[in-house]
Amino acid sequence: MTEKKATLTIEGKEPIELPMYSGTKGPDVVDVRGLLKHGVFTYDPGFMSTASCESQITFIDGNKGILLHRGYPIEELADNADYLETCYLLLYGDLPNAEQKAKFNHSIMHHTMVHQQIHTFFNGFRRDSHPMAIMVAVVGALAAFYHDSLDINDQNHREITAHRLISKMPTIAAMVYKYSIGQPFAYPRNDLDYASNFLHMMFSNPCEEYKVNPVMAAAMDKIFILHADHEQNASTSTVRLTGSTGANPFACISAGIAALWGPAHGGANEAVLSMLEEIGDESNIEAFIERAKDKNDPFRLMGFGHRVYKNYDPRAKVMKAHADEVLKELGQVNDPLLKIAMKLEKIALEDEYFVQKKLYPNVDFYSGILLRAMGIPTSMFTVIFALGRTAGWIAHWKEMIDGDYRIGRPRQLYTGATERQYPKK
Ligand code: CMC
Numbered sequence: 571m572t573e574k575k576a577t578l579t580i581e582g583k584e585p586i587e588l589p590m591y592s593g594t595k596g597p598d599v600v601d602v603r604g605l606l607k608h609g610v611f612t613y614d615p616g617f618m619s620t621a622s623c624e625s626q627i628t629f630i631d632g633n634k635g636i637l638l639h640r641g642y643p644i645e646e647l648a649d650n651a652d653y654l655e656t657c658y659l660l661l662y663g664d665l666p667n668a669e670q671k672a673k674f675n676h677s678i679m680h681h682t683m684v685h686q687q688i689h690t691f692f693n694g695f696r697r698d699s700h701p702m703a704i705m706v707a708v709v710g711a712l713a714a715f716y717h718d719s720l721d722i723n724d725q726n727h728r729e730i731t732a733h734r735l736i737s738k739m740p741t742i743a744a745m746v747y748k749y750s751i752g753q754p755f756a757y758p759r760n761d762l763d764y765a766s767n768f769l770h771m772m773f774s775n776p777c778e779e780y781k782v783n784p785v786m787a788a789a790m791d792k793i794f795i796l797h798a799d800h801e802q803n804a805s806t807s808t809v810r811l812t813g814s815t816g817a818n819p820f821a822c823i824s825a826g827i828a829a830l831w832g833p834a835h836g837g838a839n840e841a842v843l844s845m846l847e848e849i850g851d852e853s854n855i856e857a858f859i860e861r862a863k864d865k866n867d868p869f870r871l872m873g874f875g876h877r878v879y880k881n882y883d884p885r886a887k888v889m890k891a892h893a894d895e896v897l898k899e900l901g902q903v904n905d906p907l908l909k910i911a912m913k914l915e916k917i918a919l920e921d922e923y924f925v926q927k928k929l930y931p932n933v934d935f936y937s938g939i940l941l942r943a944m945g946i947p948t949s950m951f952t953v954i955f956a957l958g959r960t961a962g963w964i965a966h967w968k969e970m971i972d973g974d975y976r977i978g979r980p981r982q983l984y985t986g987a988t989e990r991q992y993p994k995k
Contacts, residue, residue, distance in 0.1 A: 576600045580610065595629050595638075611981045621802075622978075623810060627660055627965055628801040635881035635930075639799060640664065648888045653794040653958070654678055654764050657736055660799050660965040675764075681737035682758035682767065684745075685715045692749045701746040701953045702831045708742050709735075710824030720818045722971055731819045732964045739957045740764070744771030747950055765791035768957070773945070785899045786944055792892050793940065796885045796933060797955050799962025805829040805836065809963045810970050811978040819967055826963045827956045833872070836955040838934035839941070842873040843948045846907045846914075846938075855914050863923045871918060873935030875927075885933035893940040902943050911939055 574590040586608050589601045599621045602612045614620045629638045637644040640659050647656055651665070658666045658674050666674055691711065695704050713720060716734065719727040745755045748771075756771040766787040774780035800806070808829035812822040830836035849858050862871040876883060897903050915931055918924045934955075941951050 574598065578605075580608075583608065593624075595631070611983070613983050617802075617807075622807060623802065623970065623975075624973075625801065625966065625969060626663070627969060628799045628962070630801055630878050632876070632878035632880050635879060635884050637800070637884045644796065644884050645888055648792055648795050651795065652763070653791045653798070653961075654736075656795050656798050657961040660961050661732060661968065677733050678737045678764065679760045679762075679767070681734050682741050682760060684712075684738055684741050688712075688715070688742075689745075689755060692745065695749070697750055697752065699750075701743075701750065701949050702827065702837075702956070704746045704749070705742065705953055705956060706824050706827050706831070708746075709739070709827060710821055712738070713818045713820040716820070722813075722816060722818065728819070728968055728971060732968060735819065735823055735960050735964050739960045740768035741771060743950070743953045743957050744768060746953060747772055747947070750947075750949070763787065763791075765794065785896060789892050789896045789940060789944065792888065793937060793954060794958040796889055796937070797958030799959070799965065802966075803835065804832070805959065806963055806966050809967050813967045813970055814975055814978040819964065822967055823960060823963050826959070830956050830959065831952060836934075836952045836959070838872050838932070839938040839951040839955060840948050842911075842934055842938040843907070843942060843951070845872045846910050849910055849914070852910055852913050855910065855917055858914075859917055859921060863921075871914075871924075871929070873931055873938070874918060874924065875929040876932045879930060879932065880928035882930045883932040886931045886936055889933055889936035889940060890931075893936050893943070896940055897943050900943055905939075905943065907942070908939055911935070 574592070576588045576590050578586045578588060580586070586605065588604065590598050591601065592598045605612065612620070627640065629641075630636065639647060639656065640663055642651075642659065642665075647659075651659070654675050655665060655671060657678070658671065688708065688711070691708060692704070695707075712734070716731065719730050721727045741758050748755050753775055756774045759767050759770055762770055762782065766782040766784075769782050769787055769790060770780060802810075805826040809822045809826040812825040813819070817825075833841045845858070849855060858869070859871070861867045861869040862874075893908075894903075897905065897908060902908070915935070918929070918931075923929075937955070938948070938951055941954060942948065946954065
């Protein structure tokens with residue numbers, strides 16, 4: 571990192587010199603840590619222009635629509651890598667060679683089972699619980715099963731926990747689905763690849779043979795790759811903040827799942843489908859577009875817009891191509907919801923409001939359509955996002971714990987009451 575200087579001038583004070591750093595890509599940053607001793611804080615609600623940490627995992631150029639994991643463009647990873655290779659890349663910084671890949675895959679595919687006692691948790695939930703509510707609880711509860719490896723200062727403990735989380739997320743996610751439909755849990759099959767095993771646990775039942783459709787497995791693997799990481803988004807920042815307290819990694823990932831659930835973040839894929847269903851017919855699209863533009867209406871076009879991308883979300887492009895492929899394979903190209911989605915996208919992309927505000931479709935716009943075509947129920951969409959994102963969360967958690975970190979503790983601009991006395995009785 572090269573060092574430059576910035577000078578901050580505050581009325582009535584001597585100019586304050588602040589160090590600046592340049593990363594390998596992206597805007598330079600001004601190091602404001604020394605400001606405290608001058609009696610001022612910076613103010614940036616929503617982190618509009620604040621780098622919360624230094625990281626080497628993922629880079630996004632939002633204006634150009636570029637997403638790189640450890641330097642590799644997402645399009646190239648989606649075309650050439652599989653999800654577990656992407657996980658390895660995120661965790662360890664480089665693509666694995668054949669031996670490393672085989673070892674990593676073996677480790678991930680041999681930690682897939684959850685403790686039998688976890689099965690009994692499920693009975694405590696209503697069958698109609700939202701799957702994300704169960705995910706938050708069960709993933710957090712994994713800490714109760716692995717106290718032998720919860721020392722975050724032990725490199726081996728961190729390693730085994732990272733593998734366990736990536737291994738067990740599909741198992742837990744599929745259990746949530748099976749519980750919701752009243753079917754027995756399907757045990758993982760370690761002879762299958764990661765995505766096929768997930769589909770097996772979701773859709774097989776003891777009464778008949780289930781054969782994984784390779785097109786579906788390939789599409790699911792792509793979905794996982796496209797969700798694997800996205801630098802310092804709300805859920806990843808939540809994982810880092812939680813981790814900065816020394817909390818165990820299962821608690822951190824559970825916190826990340828909770829943050830992802832919101833409709834402005836991962837919950838958007840579910841919200842896109844609900845929106846398309848509410849629109850119901852192509853003739854209603856214009857009215858919904860008008861609602862999205864109306865400042866007095868809280869309705870937003872779900873699956874559109876992004877804090878960082880002011881261009882097409884590169885993940886959305888790849889997702890769209892795969893959605894087209896899978897819909898063709900499954901004979902669903904005439905799906906009425908897909909038609910509404912395509913028309914909605916076209917209208918929005920040409921509308922002055924969306925063009926001027928640079929609101930493009932994001933990854934969630936197409937992932938919902940693809941997941942629905944694959945027979946995944948809407949309420950499971952965000953769970954699948956969480957499953958894919960676990961690799962990114964745990965990579966960021968590891969990067970933070972491996973390095974030099976302090977507890978994350980923001981300050982505030984206080985505008986409440988000044989000191990006053992409790993009324994005398
Ligand atoms: N529909 C209509 N108007 C929008 C939309 C939308 N989807 N998104 C942003 N705007 C408008 C917003 O009203 C604001 O207008 P103005 O400047 O006149 O006040 C302007 O565009 C900027 O929006 P913002 O809310 O200040 O932007 P943000 O960076 O704080 O929010 C966002 C980003 C993703 C939360 C937002 O675009 C949104 O709510 N989109 C819909 C939800 C969605 O699809 N989320 C998934 C994000 S991608 C997956 C992930 O990373 O989780």
